[in-house]
Amino acid sequence: MTATINIGLIGAGWFGREAHLANLLKIENTKVIAASSRSDESLQQVQAMAGNSIETFTDWQRVLEIDAVDAVVIALTNDQHHAAAMAAFAAGKHVLCEKPLGLTIPECNEIIAASTAANRVLQVGHEMRFQRMYQEMKSMIDQGQLGNLHLMWCREFRGPMRPGWRSSQALTGGTILEKNCHHFDLFNWMIDRPPVKVAALGGRDVLLDREILDNAQVLVEYQDGRRASLELCLFAPHGGDTEIGVVGSAGRIDTLNQALQLVHHDFKTATRNEIDVTDSIDEAGFTDASGRIDRGILPELEHFIDCCREGTEPLTDGPSARLSVAVCLAAQESIRRGAMVTLEEILDG
Secondary structure: OOOOEEEEEEOOOHHHHHHHHHHHOOOOOEEEEEEEOOOHHHHHHHHHHHOOOOEEEOOOHHHHOOOOOOEEEEOOOHHHHHHHHHHHHHOOOEEEEOOOOOOOHHHHHHHHHHHHHHOOOEEEOOHHHHOHHHHHHHHHHHOOOOOOEEEEEEEEEOOOOOOOHHHOHHHHOOHHHHHHHHHHHHHHHHHOOOEEEEEEEEEOOOOOOOOOOOEEEEEEEEHHHOEEEEEEEOOOOOOOOOEEEEEEOOEEEEEEOOOOEEEEEEOOOOEEEEEEOOOOHHHHOOEOOOOOEOOOHHHHHHHHHHHHHHOOOOOOOHHHHHHHHHHHHHHHHHHHHOOOEEHHHHHHO
């Protein structure tokens, strides 16, 4: 018989409920037995979704006091990830921590060390690795269908993030850390080389009611000269999709995130092949407030449960999440200085 994994949800706000709780309730042999939120209204919605038997608290530390909780999902504001993860490992719980892992490299290092000392799973919420489209893209790269990889890019022109804490520099750690750690994690995974240095420009030019950048352009150089570039605009709510592509010596892949389009161009045969990567909204697991579908949440949670049950290392582990944080911090520091920043400086700082 498969053992049930009991989950505590730390941070049952909008994202915690709609992305994590709603999908955890779909997973067999998994039970959400406790949740926390500072909002009574949020906790009422939790009980409406999960039933009155779920224990609810306004203090997230109370969740960790429940012996029956095997693992926690941390969906607090970014500035609280470190404290919650450290406390969870001290309490002997497995942890799925929403991205970013920490606001600084020392925070990331401490969380990773605590996971190792506790012998508990640490998975970070870089859900794009679990999306079918990007898994297909990664597989094609690893199979050598593009030849020697050279360039990768992401162009995301979209509307603003949800108002509230995501507009705060202190609570998010900055736009690039909050928003684009997903994309840099994808770059790092696909390119499969250590990032070396970062140059970036950005500004707060239109959304002046917010503290954080509303646009940026970032260039990352990897070992062996491979490069990745990011273009972000948060004041373009219409007319675009998230474009992620990669090109090598033998081919090119172009993707559109919301359109679920993956096109492979084979340079040797001069052929164009559109690959089916469609799924249903039910399989996707989460639609945000603007109607954008995030397709990796449910498989991410299923993977976490499997890792907790089997004691295996997750695909999105602590060290990979730390590297994504490092690239984001290097980009934000490059914008601040107006100069190129090395990853060695960030990781050793």
